[in-house]
Amino acid sequence: MKQQIYRFILFFVSFIFSVNAYSQTTISGTVVDKNTKEPVIGASIHVKSASEGAITDHNGHFEFKTKQSFPLSLTIRFIGYKTQEIDLYENQPVEIGLSENVNFLDEVVVTALGISREKKSLGYATQNIKGDELNGNTSTNIVNALAGKAAGVRITNGSGDIGGSRIIIRGETSIAGNNQPLFVVDGIPVDNSQLNVGDQYRDFRNAVADLNPDDIETLNILKGPNAAALYGSRAAHGVVLITTKKGTVQKGLGINVTAGVSFANIVNLAKYQNEFGQGTEGEFSFVDGKGGGVNDGYDESWGPRLDGRLIPQFDSPIVDGVRQATPWVAHPNNVKDFFETGVTQDYGISIANAGDKYSYRLGTHYQDQTGTAPNTQIKKTNVSYSGDYELTKRIKVGANVNYIVTDAPNIPGTSNGSASSLRANNIMLQFLWFGRQVDTQSLKEGQTVNRNWNANYYDNPYWQQFYNTTEQKRNRIIGDVHFSVNLAEGLDFRFRTSTDYYNDKRKSKFRTGSSGAGRPDGSYSEDAYIVSEDNTEAILNYTRKFSDDWSLDALIGYNVRNNRYENNFQNASKLAAPDLYTVSNSKDPLVSTNLLRRSRVYSDYASAQIGFRSWAFLNLTGRNDISSTLPSANRSYFYPSATASVILSDALDIKNNVLSFLKLRGGWSEVGSDADPYQLATVYNLGSPFNGNPIQTSSTTKNNADLKPERTQSTEFGAEAGFLNNRIVLDLALYNTNSIDQIIGLQTSPASGYSSQLVNAGKINNKGIEVQLRTTPVKTKDFSWGLDLNYAANRSKVVELDKEGLLTRYVIGTAGPQIVAAVGERYGAIFGTAWKRNANGDILVGDNGRPLRDPSNKTLGYFTPDWTGGITNTFTYKNLSLSALIDAGIGGSIYSSSASTGVMAGVYEQSLSGRSAEFGGLTWTDANGKVRDDGVIFQGVNENTGQPNNVIISAETYHGQSAHEKYVYDASYVKLRDISLTYTFKKSVIQKWGIGGLSVSAVAHNVAILYRDKNLDADPETALNTGNVQGVTGLARPSARSFGLNVNLKF
Amino acid sequence: MKKYITLFIVTAVLTTACSESLDDINKNPNATEIPDPAYLLTGVEKNGADLYWGNSADYGGTLLFVQHWAAIQYPDADKYDITNTAGIVTTPWNTGYTTLITNLNGILALNDDIANANYKAVALTLRSWVFLLLTDLYGDIPYSEVGKSVVPKYDTQKDVYVGLLADLTQATTQLAAANGAVKGDVIYGGDVAKWKKFANSLKLRIALRIADKEDALAKQTIAALNVPDLIGSNAETVKVVYSTSPYNNPQQDHFVSRNDYRISKTIVDKLKALSDPRLPVYAQLPKDTESASDYAGGANGLYAADAMSQGLDKISLPGTYFLTPTAPAVIYSYAEALFNLSEAAARGYISGSAETYYKQAITASFNQFGITDATVIADYLAQPTVAYNAANYKQSIGEQKWIAFFGQGLDAFAEWRRLDYPQLVAGPASVLEGKIPTRVFYPGTEQSLNGKSYKAAVANQGPDLLTTKLWFDAY
Incomplete structure (x- = not known):
C-alpha cells in the first residue's frame, strides 16, 4: 500500500516536471503609447491562437511564459487603442507602441450576449457612448443623460427633476405593448419599469435610474432586431448594453474619488396673468373658501381687478371675529416662489486593481437629490463589486454585485393617473386653478393649520407637500456568478447565473384634516412590490482562424429566464385615530389586493461569424424560445437573422488620402416575442364581499x-x-421594420361584451434613416475641435389592426383627446374634438355666439417628431476641454390640457384678452341688463345665417369655449442640452501633491430651449408618464435647469 | 472534448430539471376562470344599483335633466353642455354592457348543474332591466348581437323593447321554486316568487313605454298580466340596500368628498305648492341659519357663477333619507307599479279604476318614505291640485310619478319624455336653445370602434344629438 502511494507520488511529480520541462519560453516587454511614450497600463498581450498571455503592469511591463515556439505572433489590445499584432522571431524584450484608435472601425464593441466584436465585422448600426460622456452630467437619471447623444433615440420625461423618463429607439414598434428597450448590464438583463404611477399620481423613477453612471465604462445602443436578435423576445425595441468598469492594472493605489454638487432651478413656467384675482363675474370675498363668501369656493381667476382695492382674503387678519379687508394685489411670482432650488450631491469612491490572475473593482456611490418642489427628495446608495479570478490557466471565475438602496422620503406628484381623487397629489393642479392674488408667503405660514386660499378642493400646498407624502424605499440587488473554461484551443465554455431582484415599498399618507383632498379623516396606504428576473445561461464558444483567408467565431447557448412580479396593496382609506399611519388604524374595512405574475422562457440559440480576409463578414444567428405565456401549441418559436459587412476599402484596396475606409453592411432579421402572463383565459375577479356576499x-x-x-x-x-x-x-443606416401578429388588447365596443379583446393582429411599419457624423475640423498639437452630428428620421405607419379590417383605430389612451393608432396613419395620433367648420374653413357659431364643436372627432396631430438630431461641439485646448450639445426634435404635436384649463380658469395670460375695455373688451349689456365692458365676439360664421358672428359674449364665456384642437401645439424644439467645461491637471503638476489624477468640471444640463412654440405652456418634451400615451402635457411640473461642479481625484 | 459537451448538456438539463410545467406557471394565481353564479349575481346587483343610483347616469346626468337635483357647482351637465365623452354618455354604456350584461350572460352560459334555471331566469330579468335602461337613454342599441360580434349591429328601439318582452316571458316561465335555490341575491334574498313579480312588473313598464307607438302589443302584454303577479307591496320593492363603507349609498358618498349638488328648485317649489309632506324627506333645511326656516331649491341650468352665488349654505341638500350611507337604491317601487296600473286602466288596457290605482300609488309612495298617517294622506289626496284628472291622465300620473321617482333619474327621465309632464323649463344658461335633452349621445368611442353600426343607427334614428327624439317618445 505504502509502495503504491509512493509510486503514485513519484508518477505525479515526474508528470509535473515533465510538463514543466516542456520547452517553456519567457516573453517580456513593455507597451507604450506611440505618441506620448507613456506606458500603457492594463493592456492585454496574448499569443495568438493560444490562451497564454499577460496584462501590463503599472510600468507598462509584461512577462509571461509560453510553450509555443518561435516565430509567434502576439495580439495587443487596449481600449481606445488600435489592436496590434506583432510577430516575434526571437526571444528578446520588445517595446510595443500602440497608436490611439482614430479609425473607429477598429474599435472593439460589445454586442449581444456580451460578445466583443470588431466594429467593422458588424452588419448593423451600433452606437457607443463612453462612460465619461454620461458622467459629470447633472441629470440623476441615466436615461436623461442619453438625450440628444445618439441617432434615433428619443427621451421624454415628466419633468427634468426627480421622476421617470421614457426612452424609445427607432420609433414605436409595438402598438399596445412596452416600446422601451431592454437594458443589460454586464450580461444581466435589468428591469426598467415605472411601477404604478397611475394609481398614486406620483412620479416614481424608472427602475434603471438606479444605476450609477460612475460605474459605467461604455454604453452601447443596439438599435433594433438586427443588432439584438440574440436577445430574443425583448430585442424588438432595441437593447441598451451597459458595460461597467472593471479592475485594471493601476499605477497608483487605484483609488478614484468623485464629488459633485449641482443646483436645479425651474424653467418653462407658464405665463400667468396678473390683472384679475380669484372669483367669477368680477366678484369675490373670502369667508371659508368653500362658497361661504362671495365666490370664494371658486378656484378660478375671473374675479375683481387686482387694483389694490380692499377685499377680505384667506390671509386677512380676523379682528373680533370679522375678517378684515386687505389690499387686493397681484403676486406675479406666486407659483415660481413656491419652488425651491433643488440640490444634488454626489460622492463616490472606488478602488480598482488587477494583477496576473485577478482583477477587481469595488465602488460605492451616494447621491442625495432634493427636488424643486418643496420636501421632495431621493437618496440613493450604490455599492458595486466586480471581480474576476484566474483559477487555473483554463478556468476563470468571477462575480458582479450591485446593491442599490433608494430611499425617497417624498416623491413629487405627477401629471396623470387613473384615480382622480389623487389628482391633487400633483401640486400643479392648484396652481392651474388658482387665485392670482394669492401670496405664497401666506401659504407657507398656513402650512401647519391647512389654511388655504380654497378649501373646497385643495389643501394648503405646503401642508400637502410636507404631510401628504408618498415615500419610496427600494432595495435592489443586481448580480451574477460566472465562470469560463477554456476547453481546447479556441473552444470556451461559459456559464453565468444572474439575478435582478428588488423590493419596492411605497407608503402614502394623508394627514387627518386633509379635507381639500377629500380625506378629512386622513388615510394611509402601503404598496409593496417584489420584482425579480433570474437568468441562467451556458454558452459554448468556438473561435478559429482556419487560414489567412477564413475565420470562424461561433457559439451555441442555452438560457432559462424566470420573471416574477408581486404586488401587495393595503389601504386604510379613513384613519380611525388621527395621524397614526398604520394599515390597521382604519375606520373602514381595510382594502387589500395582491397580485402575482410569473413567467419562464427556455431558449436555445446559436450564432456564427464567418470572416474572409478580415474584410468580409457574414453573421448568422438563430434562437428558439419556449415561453410559458403562450399556449402549448404555439409556445416554441424560432427566429433567425443574417447580416453581412464588407470593408470595400480593404477589399478593393482603394485607400487614399481622401477616402480612409469604406464599409457597406446589411441584413435581415426576425425576432419573436411572447405574451404577458395569464392572457390565455378570461378570468373573473373577486371583489370584497357585499354584506357577506362575495362579488365576482x-x-x-x-x-x-x-x-x-x-x-x-x-x-x-x-x-x-x-x-x-x-x-x-460617416455612418449611415436605413431600416425597415415590420411588426406583425401583435398581441393587442384591441379596444372593442363595450357592446361586444368586453371593452377589449386580445388578438394576434395588427401590423405596424417603421422606416427610417439615421446619420452619424464625426468630424475633427481642427486638430493641432494643443487645440482640437470635434464636431459630432446625429440625425434620425423615423416614419411609422399602422398598417392593420384586425385581420377583418373592421377596426380603424386602437385607442392607446385618453388624456383629454385620445391618443390612437389609426390604420393608415402614423403611430400616436392625437384624436379629439375640433371646431365645426364650413367649406371655407370658418368656424361655425351658434345663435348664442358660441362656437360649435364638430360631432366627429378629428386627427389633430401626431406625437412622433419628423426628425431628431443633435450636434456636439468639443473644444480641447491643452488640458481644458469644453463640450456643448444642442439637440432638436422637429415636427410632431402636443396637446396641453393645462393650457385648456389655465385659459378657461382665467389664470393664464392668454385669458386676458377682452376682460375689460383696457384689454379690448367690448361694451355690451348682459341678460340681467347689466352694462359691461368685457364683451368678445367669437370669430366665426353663424351656423344658420352664414353671416359673420356678431353676438357678444363675456370674456369669461369666450375663454371657456374649447375644443381639443385649440390647445394642440407644435412640439418642435431646439435645446441647448448640455455644456461641460473640464480642466484636467497636468500629471507633472499634481504628482508633486501625491495625486495620480485630478480633473474639475463645471456642467450644465437643460441649459436653454432655443426654439419652441411660444404658446405652449410647458417643455415640449414633457410627457404624462413612460407609457405609450405621449403627445399630451398636463399639470407638468416645470422642467429643471441644473448647474453643477464635479471633482474627480485619482490616487 | 466529448466530456465537455456532456458537461454542457448536463448543465443545461440541470437548470431545467427542477422545473414545474410551463402550463402550471401560466395558471393565473390572481383570479379564477370558473365563475360562481351567486358571486356574479351579487356583483351585477350591486354594480347595477351603483350605476342606477350613482354619479354619471343618475345625479350627474338624468337627475339634473328631470330637475330633481340641480348643480350648484360645475353646472356643465346641468346646462346640457356635454360632449360624447361625458360620464352620463359613457358610463351607462360601458358599465351596462361590460360589467352588467356580460356577467349576466356569464350566468346564462353556465351549465345547468352550476347555474339552475332560476339563476338563469333571474339573470334574464336583470339583463332585461339593463337593456331597458340603455335603450331608454340612447335609443337604438346593440341587443341581439351583444357578446356575439366584435362590431355588433344596433337593433332598433322597437325591436329591443319587443325582444325584452319575449325575454321576460321566458324568465317568468322559468321561475319556479322547484327549479332550485338562488344565492347571492342581495335584492330579494333568493325569493323566486318575488323575482317573478319583478319580471312581470318590468313587462308592465316596457308595455307602457311602447304604448304610444304599439298600442295593440302594449294592450295584449298588459292584459296578459295579473295584478297579483306584480310588485304588490312596499316590501316587494326592487331595491339594493347599501351597507357599511366602502359599500355606501353612492348619492351620499358624493357629499363625503364633494359638494356639487343641491335639490332642484323645480321639485321643491312643486312640493311646496302641493303642501307635500314628502318635502322634509326629500330635502334638508339649508345650513345657513338665516334661511334655515324654509326649504330652498337650487335653480337648474345656471351659469357657474350664478349657480354658486345662490350660496352653498342657503340652498337645501337632498334629504337625509337619501344621504345616509345605508340608504337604499330603489330600482322598481311599489308606487311605480301602481302608477303603471293606473295608466293601463286609463288607457283601457285593464279593467279597474285609474283613479283608485292613482291614489294607491301616491299612498304607496308616502309609505315608502315613511309617511303613514292616514289623515295626512287623505288630506293630501283631497287637494284639487292632486286629484286625478281623467281628462288628462298623463298630467296627473306624469307629475305624481315624477315626484315619486325622486332620486331615480333614469326612469324619471324616460317617463317625463313619454308622459310630457311635468312641463319642465330649461335653465337660462342651458345650451340647447331652450330644449331639454331627450336622449344622450352614443359614446364617442363607438364612432371609432363600431363605426359602421353606429352610422347605420344614426341613419335610422336621426342625428346623434341630445335633442333627437327617440322612437318611444311619440309626443
Whole structure:
C-alpha cells in the first residue's frame, strides 16, 4: 500500500516536471503609447491562437511564459487603442507602441450576449457612448443623460427633476405593448419599469435610474432586431448594453474619488396673468373658501381687478371675529416662489486593481437629490463589486454585485393617473386653478393649520407637500456568478447565473384634516412590490482562424429566464385615530389586493461569424424560445437573422488620402416575442364581499386561448466611411421594420361584451434613416475641435389592426383627446374634438355666439417628431476641454390640457384678452341688463345665417369655449442640452501633491430651449408618464435647469 | 472534448430539471376562470344599483335633466353642455354592457348543474332591466348581437323593447321554486316568487313605454298580466340596500368628498305648492341659519357663477333619507307599479279604476318614505291640485310619478319624455336653445370602434344629438 502511494507520488511529480520541462519560453516587454511614450497600463498581450498571455503592469511591463515556439505572433489590445499584432522571431524584450484608435472601425464593441466584436465585422448600426460622456452630467437619471447623444433615440420625461423618463429607439414598434428597450448590464438583463404611477399620481423613477453612471465604462445602443436578435423576445425595441468598469492594472493605489454638487432651478413656467384675482363675474370675498363668501369656493381667476382695492382674503387678519379687508394685489411670482432650488450631491469612491490572475473593482456611490418642489427628495446608495479570478490557466471565475438602496422620503406628484381623487397629489393642479392674488408667503405660514386660499378642493400646498407624502424605499440587488473554461484551443465554455431582484415599498399618507383632498379623516396606504428576473445561461464558444483567408467565431447557448412580479396593496382609506399611519388604524374595512405574475422562457440559440480576409463578414444567428405565456401549441418559436459587412476599402484596396475606409453592411432579421402572463383565459375577479356576499365580475378584457408569438422583421442597410484620414467619419443606416401578429388588447365596443379583446393582429411599419457624423475640423498639437452630428428620421405607419379590417383605430389612451393608432396613419395620433367648420374653413357659431364643436372627432396631430438630431461641439485646448450639445426634435404635436384649463380658469395670460375695455373688451349689456365692458365676439360664421358672428359674449364665456384642437401645439424644439467645461491637471503638476489624477468640471444640463412654440405652456418634451400615451402635457411640473461642479481625484 | 459537451448538456438539463410545467406557471394565481353564479349575481346587483343610483347616469346626468337635483357647482351637465365623452354618455354604456350584461350572460352560459334555471331566469330579468335602461337613454342599441360580434349591429328601439318582452316571458316561465335555490341575491334574498313579480312588473313598464307607438302589443302584454303577479307591496320593492363603507349609498358618498349638488328648485317649489309632506324627506333645511326656516331649491341650468352665488349654505341638500350611507337604491317601487296600473286602466288596457290605482300609488309612495298617517294622506289626496284628472291622465300620473321617482333619474327621465309632464323649463344658461335633452349621445368611442353600426343607427334614428327624439317618445 505504502509502495503504491509512493509510486503514485513519484508518477505525479515526474508528470509535473515533465510538463514543466516542456520547452517553456519567457516573453517580456513593455507597451507604450506611440505618441506620448507613456506606458500603457492594463493592456492585454496574448499569443495568438493560444490562451497564454499577460496584462501590463503599472510600468507598462509584461512577462509571461509560453510553450509555443518561435516565430509567434502576439495580439495587443487596449481600449481606445488600435489592436496590434506583432510577430516575434526571437526571444528578446520588445517595446510595443500602440497608436490611439482614430479609425473607429477598429474599435472593439460589445454586442449581444456580451460578445466583443470588431466594429467593422458588424452588419448593423451600433452606437457607443463612453462612460465619461454620461458622467459629470447633472441629470440623476441615466436615461436623461442619453438625450440628444445618439441617432434615433428619443427621451421624454415628466419633468427634468426627480421622476421617470421614457426612452424609445427607432420609433414605436409595438402598438399596445412596452416600446422601451431592454437594458443589460454586464450580461444581466435589468428591469426598467415605472411601477404604478397611475394609481398614486406620483412620479416614481424608472427602475434603471438606479444605476450609477460612475460605474459605467461604455454604453452601447443596439438599435433594433438586427443588432439584438440574440436577445430574443425583448430585442424588438432595441437593447441598451451597459458595460461597467472593471479592475485594471493601476499605477497608483487605484483609488478614484468623485464629488459633485449641482443646483436645479425651474424653467418653462407658464405665463400667468396678473390683472384679475380669484372669483367669477368680477366678484369675490373670502369667508371659508368653500362658497361661504362671495365666490370664494371658486378656484378660478375671473374675479375683481387686482387694483389694490380692499377685499377680505384667506390671509386677512380676523379682528373680533370679522375678517378684515386687505389690499387686493397681484403676486406675479406666486407659483415660481413656491419652488425651491433643488440640490444634488454626489460622492463616490472606488478602488480598482488587477494583477496576473485577478482583477477587481469595488465602488460605492451616494447621491442625495432634493427636488424643486418643496420636501421632495431621493437618496440613493450604490455599492458595486466586480471581480474576476484566474483559477487555473483554463478556468476563470468571477462575480458582479450591485446593491442599490433608494430611499425617497417624498416623491413629487405627477401629471396623470387613473384615480382622480389623487389628482391633487400633483401640486400643479392648484396652481392651474388658482387665485392670482394669492401670496405664497401666506401659504407657507398656513402650512401647519391647512389654511388655504380654497378649501373646497385643495389643501394648503405646503401642508400637502410636507404631510401628504408618498415615500419610496427600494432595495435592489443586481448580480451574477460566472465562470469560463477554456476547453481546447479556441473552444470556451461559459456559464453565468444572474439575478435582478428588488423590493419596492411605497407608503402614502394623508394627514387627518386633509379635507381639500377629500380625506378629512386622513388615510394611509402601503404598496409593496417584489420584482425579480433570474437568468441562467451556458454558452459554448468556438473561435478559429482556419487560414489567412477564413475565420470562424461561433457559439451555441442555452438560457432559462424566470420573471416574477408581486404586488401587495393595503389601504386604510379613513384613519380611525388621527395621524397614526398604520394599515390597521382604519375606520373602514381595510382594502387589500395582491397580485402575482410569473413567467419562464427556455431558449436555445446559436450564432456564427464567418470572416474572409478580415474584410468580409457574414453573421448568422438563430434562437428558439419556449415561453410559458403562450399556449402549448404555439409556445416554441424560432427566429433567425443574417447580416453581412464588407470593408470595400480593404477589399478593393482603394485607400487614399481622401477616402480612409469604406464599409457597406446589411441584413435581415426576425425576432419573436411572447405574451404577458395569464392572457390565455378570461378570468373573473373577486371583489370584497357585499354584506357577506362575495362579488365576482368578469374581466372586461376577453383573453385568447390561441395566442401566437408576435414577430418583428427588420431589414437594415448601412454604410460607414472615413475621409481625410478619418477626420470625417460617416455612418449611415436605413431600416425597415415590420411588426406583425401583435398581441393587442384591441379596444372593442363595450357592446361586444368586453371593452377589449386580445388578438394576434395588427401590423405596424417603421422606416427610417439615421446619420452619424464625426468630424475633427481642427486638430493641432494643443487645440482640437470635434464636431459630432446625429440625425434620425423615423416614419411609422399602422398598417392593420384586425385581420377583418373592421377596426380603424386602437385607442392607446385618453388624456383629454385620445391618443390612437389609426390604420393608415402614423403611430400616436392625437384624436379629439375640433371646431365645426364650413367649406371655407370658418368656424361655425351658434345663435348664442358660441362656437360649435364638430360631432366627429378629428386627427389633430401626431406625437412622433419628423426628425431628431443633435450636434456636439468639443473644444480641447491643452488640458481644458469644453463640450456643448444642442439637440432638436422637429415636427410632431402636443396637446396641453393645462393650457385648456389655465385659459378657461382665467389664470393664464392668454385669458386676458377682452376682460375689460383696457384689454379690448367690448361694451355690451348682459341678460340681467347689466352694462359691461368685457364683451368678445367669437370669430366665426353663424351656423344658420352664414353671416359673420356678431353676438357678444363675456370674456369669461369666450375663454371657456374649447375644443381639443385649440390647445394642440407644435412640439418642435431646439435645446441647448448640455455644456461641460473640464480642466484636467497636468500629471507633472499634481504628482508633486501625491495625486495620480485630478480633473474639475463645471456642467450644465437643460441649459436653454432655443426654439419652441411660444404658446405652449410647458417643455415640449414633457410627457404624462413612460407609457405609450405621449403627445399630451398636463399639470407638468416645470422642467429643471441644473448647474453643477464635479471633482474627480485619482490616487 | 466529448466530456465537455456532456458537461454542457448536463448543465443545461440541470437548470431545467427542477422545473414545474410551463402550463402550471401560466395558471393565473390572481383570479379564477370558473365563475360562481351567486358571486356574479351579487356583483351585477350591486354594480347595477351603483350605476342606477350613482354619479354619471343618475345625479350627474338624468337627475339634473328631470330637475330633481340641480348643480350648484360645475353646472356643465346641468346646462346640457356635454360632449360624447361625458360620464352620463359613457358610463351607462360601458358599465351596462361590460360589467352588467356580460356577467349576466356569464350566468346564462353556465351549465345547468352550476347555474339552475332560476339563476338563469333571474339573470334574464336583470339583463332585461339593463337593456331597458340603455335603450331608454340612447335609443337604438346593440341587443341581439351583444357578446356575439366584435362590431355588433344596433337593433332598433322597437325591436329591443319587443325582444325584452319575449325575454321576460321566458324568465317568468322559468321561475319556479322547484327549479332550485338562488344565492347571492342581495335584492330579494333568493325569493323566486318575488323575482317573478319583478319580471312581470318590468313587462308592465316596457308595455307602457311602447304604448304610444304599439298600442295593440302594449294592450295584449298588459292584459296578459295579473295584478297579483306584480310588485304588490312596499316590501316587494326592487331595491339594493347599501351597507357599511366602502359599500355606501353612492348619492351620499358624493357629499363625503364633494359638494356639487343641491335639490332642484323645480321639485321643491312643486312640493311646496302641493303642501307635500314628502318635502322634509326629500330635502334638508339649508345650513345657513338665516334661511334655515324654509326649504330652498337650487335653480337648474345656471351659469357657474350664478349657480354658486345662490350660496352653498342657503340652498337645501337632498334629504337625509337619501344621504345616509345605508340608504337604499330603489330600482322598481311599489308606487311605480301602481302608477303603471293606473295608466293601463286609463288607457283601457285593464279593467279597474285609474283613479283608485292613482291614489294607491301616491299612498304607496308616502309609505315608502315613511309617511303613514292616514289623515295626512287623505288630506293630501283631497287637494284639487292632486286629484286625478281623467281628462288628462298623463298630467296627473306624469307629475305624481315624477315626484315619486325622486332620486331615480333614469326612469324619471324616460317617463317625463313619454308622459310630457311635468312641463319642465330649461335653465337660462342651458345650451340647447331652450330644449331639454331627450336622449344622450352614443359614446364617442363607438364612432371609432363600431363605426359602421353606429352610422347605420344614426341613419335610422336621426342625428346623434341630445335633442333627437327617440322612437318611444311619440309626443
